[in-house]
Amino acid sequence: MKRALLLALPALLLSAPALSAQDFSYSGNVRIDSAWHHAALPVADPALPWYGLTDWQTAFVLAEADLRLTTPSAEIRVHQDLAFDEEASFRYRLFEGYASFSPAGWFTVTIGKRHLSLGTSYFFFPADRLNPVVLDPSDGHRDYGFPGLTLTLAPSADFTLTASLSFEDSLARLRDEFFRDFRYALAASLVLGPLNLKADVIYEIDRVFRPGGGFTLDLGGFIFFGEAAVELNNRTLYPTSPATWEERPLLTPFPYFDGGVRRNFTAGDFTLFAVAEYFFTGAGFTPDEEDRFFQAAPLGLAVAPEHLGRHYALFSISMAVENLFSFENAGVWNAQDGSWFFWHKIVLQKIENLDLYCEVVWTAGASETEFAAAPERLRLSAGAVYYF
Amino acid sequence: MKRNCILMALLFLSAAWTVSADEAALAVLKRMELIIYPDNFHVKNALTTTGPGKSGVPLVFDVFHKKDVGSVMTILSPARSKGIRFLERSNGLWMYNPKAGSGNAIRLSPRSSFQGSVFSNNDVSDPKYSDDYDVAFGRDETIEIAGLGKVACRVLECAAKTEVSPYARIRVWGRASDDLPLRMDFYARSGALFKRMTLSDVKHMAGRRRPSTITMVSLEEEGVVSTVTFEDMTVRNNLPDAMFTEAALTR
Numbered sequence: 001m002k003r004a005l006l007l008a009l010p011a012l013l014l015s016a017p018a019l020s021a022q023d024f025s026y027s028g029n030v031r032i033d034s035a036w037h038h039a040a041l042p043v044a045d046p047a048l049p050w051y052g053l054t055d056w057q058t059a060f061v062l063a064e065a066d067l068r069l070t071t072p073s074a075e076i077r078v079h080q081d082l083a084f085d086e087e088a089s090f091r092y093r094l095f096e097g098y099a100s101f102s103p104a105g106w107f108t109v110t111i112g113k114r115h116l117s118l119g120t121s122y123f124f125f126p127a128d129r130l131n132p133v134v135l136d137p138s139d140g141h142r143d144y145g146f147p148g149l150t151l152t153l154a155p156s157a158d159f160t161l162t163a164s165l166s167f168e169d170s171l172a173r174l175r176d177e178f179f180r181d182f183r184y185a186l187a188a189s190l191v192l193g194p195l196n197l198k199a200d201v202i203y204e205i206d207r208v209f210r211p212g213g214g215f216t217l218d219l220g221g222f223i224f225f226g227e228a229a230v231e232l233n234n235r236t237l238y239p240t241s242p243a244t245w246e247e248r249p250l251l252t253p254f255p256y257f258d259g260g261v262r263r264n265f266t267a268g269d270f271t272l273f274a275v276a277e278y279f280f281t282g283a284g285f286t287p288d289e290e291d292r293f294f295q296a297a298p299l300g301l302a303v304a305p306e307h308l309g310r311h312y313a314l315f316s317i318s319m320a321v322e323n324l325f326s327f328e329n330a331g332v333w334n335a336q337d338g339s340w341f342f343w344h345k346i347v348l349q350k351i352e353n354l355d356l357y358c359e360v361v362w363t364a365g366a367s368e369t370e371f372a373a374a375p376e377r378l379r380l381s382a383g384a385v386y387y388f
Numbered sequence: 389m390k391r392n393c394i395l396m397a398l399l400f401l402s403a404a405w406t407v408s409a410d411e412a413a414l415a416v417l418k419r420m421e422l423i424i425y426p427d428n429f430h431v432k433n434a435l436t437t438t439g440p441g442k443s444g445v446p447l448v449f450d451v452f453h454k455k456d457v458g459s460v461m462t463i464l465s466p467a468r469s470k471g472i473r474f475l476e477r478s479n480g481l482w483m484y485n486p487k488a489g490s491g492n493a494i495r496l497s498p499r500s501s502f503q504g505s506v507f508s509n510n511d512v513s514d515p516k517y518s519d520d521y522d523v524a525f526g527r528d529e530t531i532e533i534a535g536l537g538k539v540a541c542r543v544l545e546c547a548a549k550t551e552v553s554p555y556a557r558i559r560v561w562g563r564a565s566d567d568l569p570l571r572m573d574f575y576a577r578s579g580a581l582f583k584r585m586t587l588s589d590v591k592h593m594a595g596r597r598r599p600s601t602i603t604m605v606s607l608e609e610e611g612v613v614s615t616v617t618f619e620d621m622t623v624r625n626n627l628p629d630a631m632f633t634e635a636a637l638t639r
Contacts, residue, residue: 025471027467027470027471027486027487029467029487037509066471066486070573075639077639081485084543100639102628102630104628105628105629105630105631106628106629106630107630108630114633114639115491115638116491117491117492117493117634117635117638119492122494125492131491138527139488141490141494142489143407143489143490143491145491152630152635154628154630154633154635154636155629157454157458157477157629157631157632157633158477158628159455160633160634160635162635181543189633189634189635191477191480193480194480194552196480196495196634216480216495217479218495218497220551221497223495223496223497225495248436262494264496264497266501266607268501268606268608268612269504271501271504322443322503322504323440323442323443323445323504349468352443352445352466352468353467353468355468366574370497371596387466387467387468387470388467
């Protein structure tokens with residue numbers, strides 16, 4: 001909490017000169033949520049309030065606000081939320097909090113916590129090792145920004161070059177040689193008619209060195225996308241025997257690639273959105289290594305790669321009738337161990353600015369598989385969101 | 389020999405006349421488009437769709453458009469959709485929804501309906517057709533226009549240059565005396581007429597008199613009508629190209 005407030009402070013201070021801004025805008029929502037959870041086995045972690053239980057309930061109230069102060073050459077943005085749960089505890093999250101200045105139309109400098117759009121895929125982003133990955137299974141997927149500095153050059157609308165410096169790891173470790181924890185990124189984006197190309201390279205001394213790129217292409221309304229990257233500084237420990245785990249030498253190439261297609265179908269008020277995506281991660285464990293990972297747990301929990309297996313697929317199909325309801329479904333499949341993660345959500349939108357929703361999240365698979373290894377197998381939640 | 393030469397000359401003259409007529413028709417279409425929108429502008433719109441099963445809740449959004457570059461749209465209300473942005477560029481369309489939890493923009497198809505209205509994404513984000521259609525003069529007509537009575541019109545026949553154009557054919561009616569655009573009919577690839585646009589409520593905006601209301605009637609869904617009202621329009625010749633990039637969209 002303190003760290004988040006510290007990160008927000010520069011953006012709030014930098015907002016002072018913009019008090020004469022021409023435009024202040026905000027959007028946000030207040031949400032109330034109640035959930036029932038079911039685990040396959042009694043929860044084993046004594047630190048958790050539901051220790052020893054297989055069924056338990058949670059609830060929270062959450063307020064989210066996205067504030068922007070805009071002048072012709074500057075913008076301040078703070079996007080955050082605050083939750084209060086059934087244990088009477090508060091949780092504050094700062095997704096983004098930054099100030100950006102454009103002394104010339106083609107040049108922008110951004111200071112603060114900002115998410116940078118890297119890669120071209122829908123769900124997996126192998127070329128993105130800059131934005132932090134924060135897993136919060138209680139509240140779906142959220143993208144957080146990284147604290148740092150970004151320079152954006154757009155000499156034309158077809159070509160953009162971005163250079164970033166992330167302080168995420170420096171702030172996390174706070175050691176004397178803090179500059180050794182800086183993460184650097186250089187990214188380019190090019191639009192050529194229906195084809196959009198992107199390339200980037202992310203680097204941090206001895207931790208990350210990942211060049212990558214991707215494309216999107218509109219062919220008759222079908223949006224094809226692909227992304228590839230090579231990780232050269234992968235520090236994951238791999239099991240070489242049941243008892244020994246070793247890192248691969250620096251500059252060992254670990255390839256990643258990803259590809260898929262998505263399509264929007266519209267008929268009057270009705271919209272159908274479908275996505276299929278395949279992801280290969282060369283840094284994931286092979287089937288033997290995945291078996292050893294589960295045999296070595298809890299040691300294994302500390303050394304898992306970004307993705308436990310090597311082959312994944314995402315399937316998503318959503319439908320909506322404007323101002324009436326939406327029904328979203330997604331499944332992520334670890335094709336190597338056969339485990340699944342499913343998510344379904346139905347939202348009633350008949351009342352202006354008020355959503356009523358019901359959500360189901362569940363996993364399937366044998367006990368020693370990636371998605372079924374977590375004790376929680378099912379979560380049913382219902383709630384309401386009021387937008388302002 | 390002499391006869392052949394005369395025939396050749398007639399053919400040449402005929403071709404030249406056709407080219408020149410097409411150029412003149414294109415010039416008229418461009419003039420009509422400049423009456424609707426300036427080359428570079430900012431406009432605040434209110435879009436309402438009515439009909440069976442439609443909520444009729446107005447959607448307010450603003451549009452920045454730069455000639456030969458693209459458009460950026462931001463939804464201002466209702467609150468549920470507030471902050472959603474669209475970027476239209478070189479036959480590509482991206483949507484960024486800050487409420488979705490993802491910091492990335494999603495690429496969409498320009499032909500899809502814009503927020504459940506009768507307008508397509510392309511109608512709203514790239515409102516000029518002269519770049520994507522071959523234009524020729526049709527037969528002049530006199531049509532009945534609400535508030536204006538019977539109006540003598542020039543008719544333009546616009547045919548899509550490529551398969552990616554959002555409509556196969558468009559017919560445009562403009563007042564013969566000053567090329568004020570009054571009506572457009574949109575045809576699908578099947579040849580069916582499926583949407584009709586009328587332009588009305590001429591007001592002084594952005595330096596000249598322009599229609600301030602555009603109504604699009606669906607001929608596929610009975611009784612479904614979308615109406616856009618321009619609440620404010622200004623000429624903006626200093627918009628930087630950097631505004632029309634994905635980096636700016638996801639900011």
